[in-house]
Amino acid sequence: MELGAEIAAYRTGTGDPGRLVGEFRRAVLLVPLAGDSTDADGGLMSAFSGGIRWFYAFTDEEAMARFAAARGEADRDRPYMAILGARLVDAVVPEVEGPAGVAVNVADPDGSMLFPPVAGIVPDGCAVDIGAESAAGVG
Incomplete structure (x- = not known):
């Protein structure tokens, strides 16, 4: 099952959390790049809410277009990159200062x-529900 279908199943109460994370x-x-179409050096587009840096990611270009329209940027050409969900959480999240x-x-x-x-989504060293001692193997 693809990610969109897993999300839908989970939201209706019939999904499995393990399958959802696996599919993710x-x-x-598709992750929009920060900055404008002539300057994609700003990194990945994200927002800060509730003490967490949230990276925006989309399952397809249509979902990303709905996001742009909701922001009043439907006519703006925003560059993006394609990345595996695993790479996003395993390689990008650990580079962020603070939880992401x-x-x-x-x-x-x-x-x-x-x-x-x-834990179970991001590397243990980045998980807010694991103490620093547990993540380091101490304790």
Whole structure:
């Protein structure tokens, strides 16, 4: 099952959390780049909310277009990169100062999903629900 279908199943109460995270890790996500179309050196587009840096990610160009329209940027050409969900949480999240997670399809009221910085989603050293001693193997 693809990520959008797993999100839908989970939101209706019929999904499995393990399958959802597995599909998220296997999915190729589209992540808008910060800055404008002539300057993509700003990194990945994200927002800060509730003490967490949330990277925006989308399952397809249509979901990303709905996000742009919701922001009043439908006519703006925003560059993006395609990245595996696993690479986003395993390689990008650890580079962020402070907790970070991924917000998928945030402009879709019935198809959005947050993947927070917790064990099982992000590396243990980045998970907010694991103490520093446990993540380091101490204790």
